[in-house]
Amino acid sequence: MIKASVIGASGYTGGELYRLLLMHPQVQVQEITSERFAGEFATKIHPNLRSFSQQKFSSVKDMKRDSDVVFLCTPHEKAMDYVAEFMNSGMKIIDLSADFRLRNAQTYERYYTKHRHPELLSQAVLGIPELHHEEIRNAKLVGAAGCLSTSVILALAPLVKNGLIDTERIIADAKIGSAAAGASFDISTHHPERQGVVRSYKPTGHRHTAEIEQEMSLLAGRQVRVGLTPHAVEMVRGIMSTVHCWLPKQLADIDMWKAYRGFYRDSPFVRLVKEKGTLYRYPEPKMVVGTNFCDIGFELDPTMPRVVVMSAIDNLVKGSGGQAIQCMNLMFGLDEKEGLWRPGMHPI
């Protein structure tokens, strides 16, 4: 059994990770921490876990350092200090904050703040198994990818890898549920204000742009630019990324299929969805709620050199907690699917 601890388990990311760890047949959850709720039962904050958890939150300072793996679900800027502290503890580290996603300290600083442990950046692996399978298997420190980033990266990777699109003019128009805000609230998530919106809260310059451009540039072998525009829409869980790409030369469906099938041949959590004769012919976030799947589909525009790629994930699973466990599975030599192989619900 893998002994796992979760730092910052009272938020949505930490809570969902905790739930998935509790269900994982090879994991025993050692400790869960929350500075704010230390001493309280986890079920007080995550009532869904009634009958499944009798644990209380503890404080990090009281935490034993004897887990096999520690998950960090703290806000970015805080996580980096914990990572530095735990780096030589023998525990593997999976950081779900933004602190170890970017390879370049300058880029990190531009989007976040000055990095206090830039020397550790080179030891971190970005936690997207579909792109960094082998590195994750051998990693001591994984920086789990962001939710928007994961959905856009998985949509784009096969196209960029195969040089099929204009890498100067990529538009990623994303639609995201309110769980992305985390458990802390303000007027923007107040129900009367948030219900039913389509709100482009950050039409340019969103932080996740950095991760997407980093990964795409790595695949392309040159600088790639992505215009990311997320919209808050009416759902709790879920991201739909609609990625519009311009094609230097016209493609046929078969070219697209080849690129995607080839790239994701060994990726059980990517499902290609492009079906005829049904309402569900493209990916939709509803279909993946509660699951670790990233559904990807596409449509070539017959009237212009454009392809529309659609990608759907549950931001709390494939976009954070589930993907972190997928990484853990690899780091401990387990089947990638262990503890995560569940279908979604219909309807939901």
Next chain:
Amino acid sequence: MIKASVIGASGYTGGELYRLLLMHPQVQVQEITSERFAGEFATKIHPNLRSFSQQKFSSVKDMKRDSDVVFLCTPHEKAMDYVAEFMNSGMKIIDLSADFRLRNAQTYERYYTKHRHPELLSQAVLGIPELHHEEIRNAKLVGAAGCLSTSVILALAPLVKNGLIDTERIIADAKIGSAAAGASFDISTHHPERQGVVRSYKPTGHRHTAEIEQEMSLLAGRQVRVGLTPHAVEMVRGIMSTVHCWLPKQLADIDMWKAYRGFYRDSPFVRLVKEKGTLYRYPEPKMVVGTNFCDIGFELDPTMPRVVVMSAIDNLVKGSGGQAIQCMNLMFGLDEKEGLWRPGMHPI
């Protein structure tokens, strides 16, 4: 392995049951039928099952009769003929329609239609394990309870059993999600009309009243009357039943706790929810989405002899497919929880 077949697997009830059976470690799904979609892959109708099902729907007429158990998810009035046909096939039968829930053919006729096989009614057991545990273990034919009925019956049973309430003046004010309508649509479920409603579509005389009154009368040893008033509200899955009861003599919390704890001592899927100092102090349908739990809580009114009992279920799980599997587990000597022991999600 239990060999199971599902008749009418293209609807919401059948689809959810099929999903749960696919995840059940002791079950092998033999056949799934749909007259309308015979020959089509199940994933065309239930796209959530992509990567989990490669089966096609067949027609009942082509179905082999060699399963250990057959689930009927057809509309009521149709199910009774299948039951009659299968009764001597050696297969155990779990009917999710209304056809074998009522003991009395006259009552059935009043709420539905003339029963064509009244002789079988006495062989059927109502599929609520919390009330009929032993009978279900020995049953050949189970009539799985309705969704509204399940939530109201479980809310009321301990009070009626212990003679704590006025059984002439029970009000069950229920709130129900749109999945209850099933997969067939009309103007009432057209999204612009259904979104955001609070609609009391059947304020008196709802069919599920019959089941509730039957079960409560059995427990009370005399005729009990229940005024059931369901409301369509904005959710897909879920029922919240708020049951208002008048008390012949004032009670204290401890009396209530005793009644509920005693009655549900051996019922893993009933959780008593009444907590202080948290937002989640009473049952809520959101907490049980995708699970087989029935969460029950209550509040005594300090200013009048009234108790408010709240009960929350997922109508597609505890209200149909999940409860049917819970019955199946008992009928085959398995642990009641097998294949169903999963927590809900937070947030969702």
Next chain:
Amino acid sequence: MIKASVIGASGYTGGELYRLLLMHPQVQVQEITSERFAGEFATKIHPNLRSFSQQKFSSVKDMKRDSDVVFLCTPHEKAMDYVAEFMNSGMKIIDLSADFRLRNAQTYERYYTKHRHPELLSQAVLGIPELHHEEIRNAKLVGAAGCLSTSVILALAPLVKNGLIDTERIIADAKIGSAAAGASFDISTHHPERQGVVRSYKPTGHRHTAEIEQEMSLLAGRQVRVGLTPHAVEMVRGIMSTVHCWLPKQLADIDMWKAYRGFYRDSPFVRLVKEKGTLYRYPEPKMVVGTNFCDIGFELDPTMPRVVVMSAIDNLVKGSGGQAIQCMNLMFGLDEKEGLWRPGMHPI
């Protein structure tokens, strides 16, 4: 033109009232205040008013006292001091807080806090024109009724007035939208937590019980008890009150019609809704969004001596700002409907 000012215009109640006053052909809005947003344009907080308002919020302390009418949209406990201060200013006062709804200072204290100006209670009239038409016409101080209270009072009044129901055993099971929380937020209105709930946040002892019981007792000529149980449901605007009453003697539809038609003969904003052959056969909050209507319908239970009365309002209009203007119209000798006679939208 009536010169009107709104104290506390940055909240939802104040904002909606302000919107309606801006559209009122006989009103000129003099001043709008907000301590928190003094100096800011109203449109910064109420962006719906872009192109309609160029006013800024001021602070109460800078407010001139020369309006014809002042509306108080401050929290209760604060309002009473303003009322005391303005009582001899010559301005008519319409208080939308709870401070002048109850006739009895002890009752107020039980549900809220100690009243600092009990001597003014007898001068106040409860602002429900359907019940206090003439008193409002002559009032200097109106305490506009609460939103839940308004919907339940209007549902019950004709039955209580005509002695048709058991006044010891009334159940008002209400469903309410999130706008009722006002513009201030906490975890309970955080979108991921609030979206899709059916949450009985206060199953017994809700404050609005006091207003309902006061008004019903007045009509009955003896103490009436009402068990009010509100539920937060998924909508922004709207209240649906389902009132379950027991009948001392069985009634026919015609008796009900007579009671309601008689009572509301001169009440343009009460619509009786009980129609056959349509989806919309009973009241629904969706139909009254943005309007000052209270739609009321009923169904007699053929199997027990029960009547279910349904009543739907928009809590921000008939439940607060609109009803306040309806009162103002009466106080200034205008047609009750002035500035308020608009239909709802379909669909919405």
Next chain:
Amino acid sequence: MIKASVIGASGYTGGELYRLLLMHPQVQVQEITSERFAGEFATKIHPNLRSFSQQKFSSVKDMKRDSDVVFLCTPHEKAMDYVAEFMNSGMKIIDLSADFRLRNAQTYERYYTKHRHPELLSQAVLGIPELHHEEIRNAKLVGAAGCLSTSVILALAPLVKNGLIDTERIIADAKIGSAAAGASFDISTHHPERQGVVRSYKPTGHRHTAEIEQEMSLLAGRQVRVGLTPHAVEMVRGIMSTVHCWLPKQLADIDMWKAYRGFYRDSPFVRLVKEKGTLYRYPEPKMVVGTNFCDIGFELDPTMPRVVVMSAIDNLVKGSGGQAIQCMNLMFGLDEKEGLWRPGMHPI
């Protein structure tokens, strides 16, 4: 008073138009028709109009031809025959279907069907007053623009007119509410399937592309291409179009402001929304529900030559019924705003 009739008044477009006409101070509604509901009261289908309409639907064949203006709210392909029939009746015609939006019969045929009255196309004016103000004033036949088209056209027009963007690579990623489906239903609008979706039902080749390209090409003086990708999202009313444009040369905010302010100087229903220090800094559909406004905002991308233009409308008002009345106002020499000058609601 203008005498107006509505053909096809039982659908959502016709119903909303009818509601707005009933509220219009200069209009008297003569007749409303519905083949399916002829003989029924309008309020049976549009219950929001209780107390406002006592009219019944009639059949077109029984309609008198003595209105001043007739609105066609029938499906496309049907409308063209009515137009041909009414063209010489002396009544002005506003067709809300797609039949008279396109100037080119071939284009119409490509997206719809063979046009049976191509000779009338040159007499029709596209009903977007912000672009065709003078032509509409003199028009006998107006083809009111589509809802998606209106929102995208208004977002793009100033940029195309001023030659600020690359007209070969325009992406319009739209999000649309369920009312767009109209009153007829199928599985795609069944609530359990439609609730909470983000569904790209037509990622390429949507019919409204034709109108947008026609109008933009007119403004540009050369062929413009637009990649329109609409998504069904969770709302009833509303469209948010996020238009991503590439810039041949970098622009500053001031250039954008000049283009938009100049173009919409005399357009009261276009509001430019780009505000700092508030949650509502860009357009949002919620803010315009029930109104005839088109709110437009933009953001220049500092890291690439891209501008994101956001445009929000209510598809049933500015996207159909309201805009039709705006056209009628011009055709009859009234102020454009007559009967339409209402703010939205906050919150809603």
